[in-house]
Amino acid sequence: MKDKKSILGKITASREASLMIVLIILCFVIQMRNSSFLTPSSIGEMLKNNAVIMVMTLGMLNVLLLGGIDISIASTLALSGMSVGMLIKRGIVTNTFLCFMIAILIGAVCGAIVGLTISKGRVLPIIATMGFMYIFRGAAYMVSSDEWAGADALGSFKDFALNSVLGINNIIWIVIVCYAIFFIVMKWTKVGRMVYAVGSNREATMISGIRADRVEFFVYLIMGILSGLAGAMAVTVYASAQPNMMYAKEMDVIAACVIGGVSTTGGRGSVGGALIGALIIAIIAKALPLVGIDAIAQNTVKGLIILVVIVLNVVTQRTMDKNVLKGREM
Numbered sequence: 001m002k003d004k005k006s007i008l009g010k011i012t013a014s015r016e017a018s019l020m021i022v023l024i025i026l027c028f029v030i031q032m033r034n035s036s037f038l039t040p041s042s043i044g045e046m047l048k049n050n051a052v053i054m055v056m057t058l059g060m061l062n063v064l065l066l067g068g069i070d071i072s073i074a075s076t077l078a079l080s081g082m083s084v085g086m087l088i089k090r091g092i093v094t095n096t097f098l099c100f101m102i103a104i105l106i107g108a109v110c111g112a113i114v115g116l117t118i119s120k121g122r123v124l125p126i127i128a129t130m131g132f133m134y135i136f137r138g139a140a141y142m143v144s145s146d147e148w149a150g151a152d153a154l155g156s157f158k159d160f161a162l163n164s165v166l167g168i169n170n171i172i173w174i175v176i177v178c179y180a181i182f183f184i185v186m187k188w189t190k191v192g193r194m195v196y197a198v199g200s201n202r203e204a205t206m207i208s209g210i211r212a213d214r215v216e217f218f219v220y221l222i223m224g225i226l227s228g229l230a231g232a233m234a235v236t237v238y239a240s241a242q243p244n245m246m247y248a249k250e251m252d253v254i255a256a257c258v259i260g261g262v263s264t265t266g267g268r269g270s271v272g273g274a275l276i277g278a279l280i281i282a283i284i285a286k287a288l289p290l291v292g293i294d295a296i297a298q299n300t301v302k303g304l305i306i307l308v309v310i311v312l313n314v315v316t317q318r319t320m321d322k323n324v325l326k327g328r329e330m
Contacts, residue, residue, distance in 0.1 A: 019260065019276040022309055026280065030287040037290055044169060048161065048237060050282035051171045052077070052230045053249065054275070057256045058182050059223035061274040064257050065199040066219055067266030068125040072114060073227045074250045075136035078243055080106040080231030082140045085149035085241020088157050096160050103232035104225055110136055111224015115217035133250075140243040149241040158239040171237055174229070183271045195219060199266035256281045259309050280309060 030037045047054075056073055063070050080103040087093040093102065110132070117128045151158055161171050168176075186192035197205045198215045206212050235241045260277025262269030284305055288298045 016261070016270065016272050016276060018312060019273065019280070019309075022312060023276055023280055023283070026283055026287075026305075030283070030291060033292075034287075034290040037287065042286070044172070046282055046286040047175070048169050048171045050278070050285060051175045051237065052234050052246065053252050053256060053281060054175050054278040055178055055226055055230050055233065056223075056250075056253045057260075057274050057278040058178055058271070059226035060253045060257050061182075061260075061262055061269055061271065062186075062195055062219045063125075063223050064254075064262045064264055065195050065266055065269055066216055067199055067202075067264070068118065068216070068219070069254070069264070070114065070125065070129045070220065070223050071250050071254075072110070072129040072132040072136055073223060073230075073253060074246045074248065075133045075140065076107055076110040076224055076227035077231040077234060077249075078140040078245050078247075079110065079136045079143065080104075080228040081235045081245055082143045082149075082231075082241050082243050084157075084232055085154065085235050086143055086145075086147070088155060089147070089149040089153040089241075094155060094157075096157050099157055100229065100232045103235075104228040107224045107226070107228015107231065108221060109224070111221040111227070112217075114224065115220030118220060119213040119216040137243070144243045148243075149235075151239040154235065154239060154241070158236055161233075161236040161239075171233055174233065178226070178229075179271060179275055186271050191218075196267060199268075201267075252281055255306055259306060281306075 027038060036042055056077070059073070060070065083106055084093075084099045084103045087102065088099065093099055114129060114132050117123050117132075118125050121128070161169070163170050165173060186195070194205070194210055194215050197210060198212045202212050230246075234245055238245070256277040257269065257274055258264065258277070259280050260269065260273035260275070262274060262277075284302050288301060289295075293301055
């Protein structure tokens with residue numbers, strides 16, 4: 001009995017373990033309703049179609065760890081993706097690698113502008129990013145000049161999302177590499193420790209000599225870079241570049257982080273949790289049509305599932321906090 005309690009205690013004392021259980025149950029229930037859900041081709045397609053959200057979730061993880069927020073990311077994605085799409089359509093740039101680099105550079109510029117406004121201008125993140133959300137989206141429409149780039153105009157660039165290496169789609173490889181890098185950086189490097197430190201206690205870190213404003217700028221810069229990368233990914237995945245692409249998808253990115261146990265007040269969250277949160281969002285998006293839920297009702301069901309997972313996450317966090325307090329009792 002004691003062993004059973006200890007196992008249960010370990011599960012309830014870990015956000016990642018609790019989320020994994022939710023993930024497994026969710027997959028089991030969906031598989032029972034539709035046997036094609038857990039097939040290799042279905043899983044691969046699900047990961048590819050949600051790779052954009054998964055990549056941007058990494059950037060939002062860092063932003064939320066500082067207690068900030070960025071709602072301009074979908075607009076940054078649209079601007080970078082639309083720019084690349086029009087460059088390809090007009091025959092100015094055709095090399096796939098160069099297109100990705102251009103999209104990343106555009107995202108970096110957007111992220112740097114946002115970061116400077118927040119870190120140096122001391123503008124509230126929600127206010128600053130709301131303004132830039134409209135600015136970047138408007139810029140995407142200006143770049144488009146009332147045009148869009150379809151599959152025929154994108155040439156070989158669209159083929160990037162169709163090709164694989166070692167049996168794994170190129171787009172999924174990007175996700176794997178991004179998560180591997182961020183896992184190492186956030187867990188074992190000075191940069192990762194500084195992000196957590198500033199998010200936990202900004203004043204204390206400033207007293208200790210850490211430039212909180214530089215960390216803040218760096219985090220928003222990385223968010224912009226990942227949004228730019230996601231812009232190029234979205235164009236090749238969906239074989240289309242439009243100024244309204246991924247409209248309002250920043251909410252899915254934020255939801256993935258919150259589901260994954262990332263605190264919106266800063267200082268708490270992990271790459272593993274963000275990954276599980278993004279996977280849950282991906283599974284929900286894939287599963288709702290498969291189980292026959294009407295398109296009109298899908299957002300309602302999606303919201304209910306997200307709410308249930310978040311409540312479970314809150315309960316888990318409270319259990320963890322109680323266990324910490326008990327451990328401190330004399």
